[in-house]
Amino acid sequence: MKYRKTLSYGMGSVTNKIIKGDNIEVLNYLMDSYRGKVDCIYIDPPYNNDEEYVHYDDSDGFDAWIEKLCNILPLLFEFLSDKGSLWISIDDGEVHYLKVAADKIFGRKNFVHTIIWEHRTSRENRRAFSNNHEYILVYAKNPNEFKKSRNLLIADKALLTRFKNPDNDPRGDWQSITAHVQSGHAVASQFYTIIAPNGKRHDPPLGRCWVYNEQRMLDEIKHNNIWFGKDGNGVPRIKKFLSESKKGLTPETIWRAEEVGTTNQAKKHLKKLFKDQTVFDTPKPEALIRRIIEISTNEGDLVLDAYLGSGTTAVVAQQLNRRYIGIEVGEHLLNIVLPRLNKSIDDLRSEGTEINNLGYELWSEDRTE
Numbered sequence: 001m002k003y004r005k006t007l008s009y010g011m012g013s014v015t016n017k018i019i020k021g022d023n024i025e026v027l028n029y030l031m032d033s034y035r036g037k038v039d040c041i042y043i044d045p046p047y048n049n050d051e052e053y054v055h056y057d058d059s060d061g062f063d064a065w066i067e068k069l070c071n072i073l074p075l076l077f078e079f080l081s082d083k084g085s086l087w088i089s090i091d092d093g094e095v096h097y098l099k100v101a102a103d104k105i106f107g108r109k110n111f112v113h114t115i116i117w118e119h120r121t122s123r124e125n126r127r128a129f130s131n132n133h134e135y136i137l138v139y140a141k142n143p144n145e146f147k148k149s150r151n152l153l154i155a156d157k158a159l160l161t162r163f164k165n166p167d168n169d170p171r172g173d174w175q176s177i178t179a180h181v182q183s184g185h186a187v188a189s190q191f192y193t194i195i196a197p198n199g200k201r202h203d204p205p206l207g208r209c210w211v212y213n214e215q216r217m218l219d220e221i222k223h224n225n226i227w228f229g230k231d232g233n234g235v236p237r238i239k240k241f242l243s244e245s246k247k248g249l250t251p252e253t254i255w256r257a258e259e260v261g262t263t264n265q266a267k268k269h270l271k272k273l274f275k276d277q278t279v280f281d282t283p284k285p286e287a288l289i290r291r292i293i294e295i296s297t298n299e300g301d302l303v304l305d306a307y308l309g310s311g312t313t314a315v316v317a318q319q320l321n322r323r324y325i326g327i328e329v330g331e332h333l334l335n336i337v338l339p340r341l342n343k344s345i346d347d348l349r350s351e352g353t354e355i356n357n358l359g360y361e362l363w364s365e366d367r368t369e
Contacts, residue, residue, distance in 0.1 A: 001029055001363050007334075009342050010359010016324050018314065018337070021365035023306040023327045024068075027075045030325070038079040038325075039301035042292055042313050044089040044284055045069060065094070066101060072306065073105045079304060080141035083149040085112065085296045088137045089284065095135045102137060112138040112146065117288065118257040120264060136292070151295050152248025159249060159259065163242045166230060176227045176237035179217075180208040189213035198232035211238070251295055261285025270310060273340055280310045280336075289316045297322055311337035314360070315344045321355045338362070 001019070010016075019026050048065035076086055086106075090098050095114075103111060115136035124130040140146035153159060163173035183190070183204070190209035194202045194217065204210050210217060220226050220238070227237045263282055270279035289312050293303055299321040305313035308328035317324035318341070328337060345358055 001026075001365060004362040004364055007338065007362040008360060009338070009345060009362075014357050014359040014361060016314070016318070016357060016360040017363060018308070018326045018328075018333070018341070018360050019363045020328060020333050021363075022329050024072055024075065025365065026327045027072070027079070027306060031075070031078065034302075034304075034325070035078050036081055037302055038304045039081050039084050040293060040296040040303045040322075041076050041079060041084070041086045042089075042289065042303070042305050043076070043087070043307045044305075044309055045072075045307050047091045048094050049091070062094075062097075066097060069098065070101055070105065073102060076304075076306060077106055077139075077141070081302075082142050083145045084141045085146050085150075086139045087115075087292050087296070088139075089134060090137065091134045092131060095137070099137060102139060106139050110139050110141070110143060112140050112143055113253050114138070115253055115255055117255045117260065118262070120262050121257050122264075146296075150251075151298070153251050153291070153295070155242070155249055160242070161258075167224075167227070169224065169239070169241075171241055172243055174239045174241045177240050179211055179226065179236045179238050180204045181211050183207055183209040187213075192217075194236050196228045196233045196236070198228075200233040202235055251291075255288070255291065260288040260291050266312070270336075270340075273343070274336060277336065283310045284312050286312055286316050289313050290320065293317060293320055293322060308333070308337060311340050314341055318344060318355070318358070318360075319348065321357070323357055324360075 001021070008014075019030075045068075046060075046065060048060075048062055050061075080086060088098065088102070099111075099114075115138060117134050117136060118132055119134045120132050124132075162175045164175070165173045186209040190211075190213055191204065192210065192214045194210070196202060212220060217226070217236075221236075225239050227239050228234045262285065266283040266285040267279060267281070269286070270283055293313075293316055297303060297320075300323065302323045302325070303313065303317040304325045304327075306327045308314060308326035310332075311326065311328075314324050314326040314337070326337070341360065348355060348358060
């Protein structure tokens with residue numbers, strides 16, 4: 001591995017690294033220095049959708065695709081700190097195969113959740129169904145540690161739109177959340193019939209139970225903490241008030257386009273930056289990566305992306321004052337990723353941002369200057 005001083009960027013001592021090379025070879029090279037030290041890993045690997053894109057080929061077939069992932073995932077897991085988490089983007093075509101493989105590699109107990117991302121808002125009329133979502137599989141080195149350390153979502157404008165006050169509750173705006181949970185660890189007192197204000201009877205769905213026992217539920221209904229819909233006959237839901245969410249909101253598993261952006265918005269952003277170049281077909285929006293990093297890390301924590309692509313993870317990590325390592329083998333690293341990252345660094349510097357580690361070292365396996 002060779003340090004490329006002339007292509008590195010920044011002032012003073014920086015510890016961020018952009019590395020040009022095969023990700024498995026680079027990870028093996030970095031292992032001794034970074035084992036157990038990375039707090040968030042995000043990867044956006046090929047989806048095995050039999051397409052040839054401008055900057056990479058995704059037509060090698062299932063066997064080659066799954067073999068590569070099964071080789072790289074165990075390496076990535078070794079880099080995670082005790083509170084560290086691994087986030088993997090994938091689409092509907094291979095999500096189930098990837099989930100089975102990842103469960104086997106990491107252990108099913110280390111699976112945290114599947115995020116559903118609304119990656120497009122337009123309707124696709126050429127197919128049997130308009131596919132508007134992708135997935136992000138989330139694993140943790142230690143799920144209990146991750147749960148304790150993960151951050152709540154800041155209630156920004158997009159999230160605040162979920163809170164309304166249809167019943168003019170004097171306590172202010174609220175959103176409703178489900179009042180039933182999986183019944184695997186339920187007790188008998190969580191199975192009962194709820195009678196809505198207008199007389200309709202409600203039992204918990206099959207395989208689920210009410211979140212409260214019957215006496216607690218009656219108390220919550222008495223204090224107007226349960227919503228039965230405008231007609232008073234709907235399935236009971238718990239009212240969660242905005243005033244209770246000032247410290248932040250628990251991350252949900254459906255991420256809407258208006259909150260974290262779409263593929264098309266990300267592509268337009270890249271086209272604006274690189275008017276005379278062919279950009280990526282399926283980039284991830286900065287808002288999506290920002291949410292991942294904000295949930296899983298704090299300032300100064302280390303973020304790693306082993307499929308850096310257009311450089312979004314490095315750009316966002318830099319903006320959020322996280323340390324970062326980005327790995328990319330493609331030649332676009334030189335004409336898209338580095339110029340994009342350099343511009344972001346210049347913008348941060350011109351804004352007078354208080355980021356100590358502003359810049360990166362470039363390393364590579366070859367002799368390209």
